[in-house]
Amino acid sequence: MDRRRFLAAASASVALLAIPRRARAQEEGPQVNTGAANAPMESERYKPVQLAAKGPPIMDTNARDALEHHLHCQCGCNLDVYTCRTTDFSCEVSPAMHKDVMALVSGGYSAPEIMNAFTVVYGDRVLMAPPSSGFDLAAWIAPFGALGAGIALVVLLLRRWHAPAVALAAIHPVAGDATPGEQARLDALVHRDDR
Amino acid sequence: MILIGELSLWVALLMATWGTTVGFAGGFSRRAELIASAERASYATFGFVALAAVGLWTALLRSDFSFRYVASYTSANLPSIYKFTAFWAGQSGSLLLWAFILSGYSAIAVYTNRSRNRELMPYVTATLSAITLFFVMTLCFGSNPYERLDWIPPDGTGLNPQLQNPGMAIHPPNLYLGYIGTAIPFAFAIAALITRKLDAGWLSAVRRWTLISWFFNTTGIILGMWWAYVELGWGGYWAWDPVENASFLPWLVNTAFLHSIMVQEKRGMLRKWNVTLVVSAFLLAILGTFITRSGVISSVHSFAQSSVGYWFLGFLVIAFAVTVYLVSTRLHDLESKAELESLVSREASFLFNNLLLVGIAFAVLWGTLFPILSEAVTNNKITVGPPFFNKVNIPLGLALLALTGIGPLIAWRRASLENLKRQFTAPVLAGVTTGAALLAVGMRDVPALIAYTLCGFVTGTIVQEFWKGVGARRRMYKENPVTALLRLVARNRRRYGGYIVHVGIVILFAAFAGLAFKEEFDVTLKGGDTYEATDPYGNQWRFVSQGVSRYEELNRQTTAVLLDAYRNGKQVGVIKTEKRQYTDSRGVPTFQPATEVGIMEGVREDVYVVLAGVVGEDTAEMRITFNPLVWWVWYGGMIMAAGGLIVMWPQAERRRAQAGYSTVLQPATHT
Numbered sequence: 002m003d004r005r006r007f008l009a010a011a012s013a014s015v016a017l018l019a020i021p022r023r024a025r026a027q028e029e030g031p032q033v034n035t036g037a038a039n040a041p042m043e044s045e046r047y048k049p050v051q052l053a054a055k056g057p058p059i060m061d062t063n064a065r066d067a068l069e070h071h072l073h074c075q076c077g078c079n080l081d082v083y084t085c086r087t088t089d090f091s092c093e094v095s096p097a098m099h100k101d102v103m104a105l106v107s108g109g110y111s112a113p114e115i116m117n118a119f120t121v122v123y124g125d126r127v128l129m130a131p132p133s134s135g136f137d138l139a140a141w142i143a144p145f146g147a148l149g150a151g152i153a154l155v156v157l158l159l160r161r162w163h164a165p166a167v168a169l170a171a172i173h174p175v176a177g178d179a180t181p182g183e184q185a186r187l188d189a190l191v192h193r194d195d196r
Numbered sequence: 197m198i199l200i201g202e203l204s205l206w207v208a209l210l211m212a213t214w215g216t217t218v219g220f221a222g223g224f225s226r227r228a229e230l231i232a233s234a235e236r237a238s239y240a241t242f243g244f245v246a247l248a249a250v251g252l253w254t255a256l257l258r259s260d261f262s263f264r265y266v267a268s269y270t271s272a273n274l275p276s277i278y279k280f281t282a283f284w285a286g287q288s289g290s291l292l293l294w295a296f297i298l299s300g301y302s303a304i305a306v307y308t309n310r311s312r313n314r315e316l317m318p319y320v321t322a323t324l325s326a327i328t329l330f331f332v333m334t335l336c337f338g339s340n341p342y343e344r345l346d347w348i349p350p351d352g353t354g355l356n357p358q359l360q361n362p363g364m365a366i367h368p369p370n371l372y373l374g375y376i377g378t379a380i381p382f383a384f385a386i387a388a389l390i391t392r393k394l395d396a397g398w399l400s401a402v403r404r405w406t407l408i409s410w411f412f413n414t415t416g417i418i419l420g421m422w423w424a425y426v427e428l429g430w431g432g433y434w435a436w437d438p439v440e441n442a443s444f445l446p447w448l449v450n451t452a453f454l455h456s457i458m459v460q461e462k463r464g465m466l467r468k469w470n471v472t473l474v475v476s477a478f479l480l481a482i483l484g485t486f487i488t489r490s491g492v493i494s495s496v497h498s499f500a501q502s503s504v505g506y507w508f509l510g511f512l513v514i515a516f517a518v519t520v521y522l523v524s525t526r527l528h529d530l531e532s533k534a535e536l537e538s539l540v541s542r543e544a545s546f547l548f549n550n551l552l553l554v555g556i557a558f559a560v561l562w563g564t565l566f567p568i569l570s571e572a573v574t575n576n577k578i579t580v581g582p583p584f585f586n587k588v589n590i591p592l593g594l595a596l597l598a599l600t601g602i603g604p605l606i607a608w609r610r611a612s613l614e615n616l617k618r619q620f621t622a623p624v625l626a627g628v629t630t631g632a633a634l635l636a637v638g639m640r641d642v643p644a645l646i647a648y649t650l651c652g653f654v655t656g657t658i659v660q661e662f663w664k665g666v667g668a669r670r671r672m673y674k675e676n677p678v679t680a681l682l683r684l685v686a687r688n689r690r691r692y693g694g695y696i697v698h699v700g701i702v703i704l705f706a707a708f709a710g711l712a713f714k715e716e717f718d719v720t721l722k723g724g725d726t727y728e729a730t731d732p733y734g735n736q737w738r739f740v741s742q743g744v745s746r747y748e749e750l751n752r753q754t755t756a757v758l759l760d761a762y763r764n765g766k767q768v769g770v771i772k773t774e775k776r777q778y779t780d781s782r783g784v785p786t787f788q789p790a791t792e793v794g795i796m797e798g799v800r801e802d803v804y805v806v807l808a809g810v811v812g813e814d815t816a817e818m819r820i821t822f823n824p825l826v827w828w829v830w831y832g833g834m835i836m837a838a839g840g841l842i843v844m845w846p847q848a849e850r851r852r853a854q855a856g857y858s859t860v861l862q863p864a865t866h867t
Contacts, residue, residue, distance in 0.1 A: 066716070073579045079437060080430070081581065087718070087808070087819045088430040091788050129581035131566065136574050140566045144559035144588050151551045159536050159544075 046075040047094045050101040050122045056109030068112045069102055071129050072119055081129050198260065201251010202342040205292075208244035208299070209336050211237050212329035219322025223390070231318045238306045238321055241328055242299040249296045252289060252341050256282050262348045265289055265341045271354035272781040273751040278355050281365040284372070285355055287489065287504060288341035293369065294485075295331040297376045302328060305380050305405070313401055319387035320380075327379050330511050338504045351780045354751070357790035360778075363423030371416030371443055375481040377409025378446055381453075382478035385471055389522035392529045394471070396461060402474060403457055404844065409477070410450040411840040417443055418833030429791045429806045431716065431821045433829060436585040438493045441564045442484025445557050449477040452553035455603075459543045462608060468523070468530040469550070475519045480557070482512045493564065538610040545603040552596045559588045594646055597705050600698050601627075601654035604661055619660075626656025647709035651702045658695050658702070665692070685842065693842030700836030703828050710825030717821075721759075723814045731801060731822040738762040742770075744814050752776045757807050757816040761796060771796050773807040773818065802826045 060068070069083035076094035078085055082102070086095035098119075105115045119127045131137035215237030222230030252265070256279045261267040269282040269289070284290040302324040309317050335341065358364070381402040388398040420443065421433035434440060453473040459466045487493050490505020523530075536543060563580045570578050605619040630652025631645055639645055662681065665688070669680035685692040713732040721727055723743025730736055742758035756774045760767060773794035778786050794805040801824045808817040 071583055073581065079435070079579075079581070084430045084435075087716075087806070088428065088791075124576065126577040126579055129579055130584035130587070131570065131578050131580055137570055137578060140563065140570070140580065140584065141588070143562050144555065144592075147558050147562075148551065148555040148592070151555060152548075155544075155547055155551065156539075159539060 046077065047097045048075075048122050050098075050105070050118050052105060052108060052110065052118055054108035058106050059109055059111060060106050064112065065102060065106050068115060069099065071116065072098065072102070073127050073129050074098065075123060075127065197254045198251045198258075198342075201248045201254065204244040204247035204251065205332065205336060205340075205342065208241050208248060208295070209329070209332045211241040211244055212299075212325050212332050215241060215325030216322050216329050219318050219325055223318030223322060231321070234318065234321045234325065235306045235310075238299075238302050238325060241325065241332075242303040245292075245295050245299040245328075245332065249283070249292055252292060253280065253283055256280065259352065261350075261352050262344050263341070264343045264345050267345060267349050267352040269352070269355055271352040271751070271786065273779075274352075274355055275360075275750065277365065278360050281359070282355050284368045285359050286341075288335060288339040288343075290368065290372075291331060291335050291339055291504070292341050293372055294376060295328060295335060297369075297372055298324070298331060298379055299328050301376060301380055305383070309401065313384075313397065315391055315393055316384060316387035316398060316401075319390050320383045323383035323386045324379065327383070330507075334504060334507050338507050351782060354778060354780055354786040357752075357776060357778045357787050358427050361423055361427045363419055363426065367416055367419035367423050369416075370412050370419055374409050374411070374413025374416050375443070375446060375484070377405060377412060378450070378478040378481045380405040381409070381474045385474040386519070386522065389471065389526050392526060394467060394526065394529050396464075399457060399460060399470070403454075406450055406453055406457075406474070406477070407840060407844045410447065410454060411837060411844060413443065413447045413450065414833065414840060415837050417447060418830065418837075421833075422830055425826065426793055426795065429793050431714070431804055431806070431819075431823060432711070433826070436560075436563070436582045438564050439484075439488050441560045441585075442480075442487050444560055445480040445484060446477045448553050448557040448560070449473055449480060452550045452557075453477065455546045455553075456550050459546050463543055465532045465536065465543060466547070466550075467532055468527065471523060471530060473550075473554075475523075479512060479516055479519070480561075482508055482515065483561075486512060487564065493568065540606060540611045540616070542603065542606050542608045542611075545599060545606050549596065549599045549603060552592055552599065556589055556592050556596070559592065560585065563588065590643060593705070594643075594650060597647070597650045597654060597701070600701055601650065601657040604657055604695070604698075622660050623653050623656030626659075627651075627653030641712045644709040644712040647705055651706045651709075654698060654702050658698055661695055662692070689842050689845055689847050693839050693845075696839030696842060697836050698839075700832045700834070700839055703832030703835060707825040707828035707832055710828070711823070713824045715822045716819060718808075719818045719820055720811070721757075721816055721818065727820070729820065729822075731803075732824050733800060735763050736765070737803070737822075738765075739771075739820065741816060744810050744816055751780075752778045755807070755810055757794075757810075757818065759794070759805060759818075761803060769796050771803060771805050773805045775807050775809070797827055799827050800824065 066083050069086075070081045072082045074080050074082050074085035074092065074095040075098070076085065076092045078092070080088065080095075082095050082098045085092050086099050101119075102115060105118060110118070116128065120132075125132055125137070131140040133141055215234045218230045218237065219234035221227070222232075222234055254260075255263050255266050256270055257276065259266065259270060259272050259279070265286055265288055266282075269285045270279050274282070282289070284293045302321075305324065306317070306321055309320070313320070384398050384402045384405070388394050417440075420440070424435070425431075425433040450473075453470060456466050456470055456473065460470050486505050486508035488505075489508060536547070538544065563584050566580050567578055570576065601623055605616075605623065607615055611619075627649045631649030634645060634648050639648075662684070665684045666677055666680045669675055669684055670677065673680070673683075675683065685696075715729070715732055717727070717729050719727045719739070721739070721741035723741055725741050727739045728736065729739075738761075740760040740762070742760060744755060744757050746753070746755050748754070754774050754776050756772055759771045759773075761769050761771055771794040774792035776790045776792055778790065780786050791806055794807075796803040801822050804821040804823050806819045806821075808819060810816055
């Protein structure tokens with residue numbers, strides 16, 4: 002084997018080795034907005050959602066786009082169907098889901114009916130927010146429940162703190178006994194401290 | 197230099213181990229020589245980690261592809277600035293950045309406290325060394341940036357195109373400066389808990405560091421929003437992605453702390469709460485890092501799944517356990533010195549402000565983690581996306597905005613009815629007038645109307661506060677209005693700097709509410725074709741395509757479309773949007789094609805154009821979006837940062853005392 006052939010063979014080997022290495026190296030990088038572009042077997046993630054037409058359309062384009070904001074693209078990204086199809090132009094799933102939405106809109110279905118049809122086919126994962134039923138209801142209740150509990154705790158603490166203060170004031174009534182001059186000095190002090 | 201850097205990482209590991217050991221030993225045994233040794237170890241650790249960082253930068257800039265990290269994130273034809281920023285593009289590099297900033301912060305904290313807080317410092321030094329040790333250990337054994345390939349590729353993979361953006365060059369370091377800044381207050385809290393020195397002393401040290409953390413977290417988040425807006429092409433700047441949420445959590449908790457610390461300074465109250473907030477901010481920063489790096493939660497821009505995430509989980513569990521133990525055994529020392537006297541008082545408003553901030557933090561954390569919980573319980577995969585976060589957080593955010601206006605109007609301890617009437621009249625009028633005016637001009641979006649009404653109210657509060665302050669100075673010192681304003685701010689930086697931050701918040705809320713009026717159009721244009729659209733203000737726009745052009749640049753092949761933009765018949769500019777195919781130095785495509793958004797910025801709205809694709813030779817598919825008030829997001833963020841700087845700026849102790857921050861008000865019943 003002459004030198005030129007040897008170099009050619011070596012280059013080819015390096016190139017063959019380089020392909021999987023490069024792929025592996027990139028896997029460890031930050032996956033910025035990958036989703037659709039890098040998801041394997043995209044076509045397998047799409048499932049048709051089709052129903053027979055039942056009447057004339059009752060939704061306009063804006064309502065359709067708003068609906069698509071509530072459907073999760075199944076390409077592996079974290080985006081909704083509308084955002085994915087108008088952002089990640091290499092995605093094949095969101096345009097397919099969009100076509101299904103358009104067909105259902107043309108078939109006279111309402112937004113809740115379309116959402117329901119998608120949920121039947123894909124499951125709850127197709128929704129951009131947890132359903133408000135079953136265990137997932139906890140997702141909606143917990144934040145407000147926790148806040149309500151916090152407010153109740155503050156009010157409870159205030160009452161507990163306030164009670165001894167009121168009792169003490171009854172024995173040594175000082176709070177309302179300040180002369181106008183004393184009150185003015187106190188106000189001035191508080192005002193100064195505010196700064 | 198690269199070899200020195202590689203070795204330095206291992207020496208830093210030894211130094212951090214030494215600093216941790218002798219720091220705690222010195223603290224418990226009160227041996228001065230051990231404490232001094234721990235402090236010197238802190239400086240040395242910084243030095244060695246800095247050398248390790250310089251080594252990696254050298255490898256990146258020299259395109260030394262024998263290192264896996266360099267080969268993975270750079271290519272020979274990558275512009276030098278992005279070779280430099282590739283330092284934090286990947287897992288191990290960004291961990292090294294963490295260690296670098298943390299060790300730098302630690303050295304600064306040790307140096308600036310060389311004659312202060314001496315009882316706390318052994319434990320502060322030891323805690324910081326322990327955290328640094330964890331990061332250096334993770335680097336050495338879990339994700340080493342100096343890992344070598346057993347062959348040298350002819351070129352590297354290159355940097356993800358979406359990271360080749362100025363926003364991405366400065367956003368991560370800012371965010372890391374903010375994240376890691378939470379470690380210093382955490383270390384002081386741990387030290388205060390160990391020594392039971394839980395008076396106001398540790399708070400003054402903690403406050404400045406919390407402000408530093410808050411400042412960088414704020415700028416980091418705003419820069420991240422800007423990057424997402426100009427680079428990702430979906431037309432927004434915040435998508436409630438888990439990684440975004442992770443950056444938001446420490447910010448919320450730090451903001452709560454910066455308010456509640458005032459209550460402790462003034463009234464000696466909320467001591468347990470403040471300790472809890474300080475440690476929570478740090479633990480949330482670590483939790484955020486775990487979320488980002490473990491892959492347990494799907495995110496659009498997280499690092500790939502790796503074992504490093506579980507190192508963070510282990511660290512988080514240990515830190516949490518230590519904190520819970522220390523707090524639970526020191527509850528008696530954390531008893532408040534005063535009690536809340538009325539619900540209608542400044543301290544009560546701060547308390548509710550804290551509740552809301554922590555409530556929002558809980559809602560964000562809950563929503564971020566809920567998919568895991570739901571799958572564990574129901575074995576059913578769900579998504580928690582923007583519809584959930586918006587529905588939950590918009591009412592909470594509006595309530596918080598209302599409190600931003602209410603808090604400054606209420607006196608400390610207890611406000612009288614007369615005081616409330618006097619303080620609230622003008623701001624309420626401002627709010628109502630704003631709402632009525634917008635209603636009159638046809639605004640019908642209810643959340644937006646509420647938001648703008650509250651913005652008017654908060655603005656009224658802020659203006660009134662400045663007006664009164666300037667008026668008082670003019671009467672007392674006969675100053676002209678400008679001098680009075682400048683001196684007012686200069687002499688009361690905390691108070692008026694805080695109000696400037698509130699101005700930024702108002703602007704941000706106004707800008708967020710503007711999104712309710714966003715308009716989008718899907719457009720297909722051939723060269724010479726025209727598209728007409730109406731923006732949310734009723735202006736008539738006409739876009740004329742100049743056609744599609746294709747050309748090559750340094751490391752990419754570009755397909756561009758130029759649009760002539762006319763508003764109400766008058767040409768206002770040309771918008772260029774691109775699709776880029778990045779290549780390595782041999783011309784081999786490296787990533788999926790990336791979109792470069794065309795943006796015509798304006799105070800009232802942005803015209804945002806994304807090139808979807810090209811059909812045939814000259815037909816471009818595009819999305820044109822009118823984004824109202826986006827400009828104000830960036831400027832609101834800048835004003836917040838400026839306010840934060842004013843608050844942070846050192847003030848002489850005498851003036852701080854005059855400004856009332858050394859004063860602890862005694863409870864009324866004790867007088």
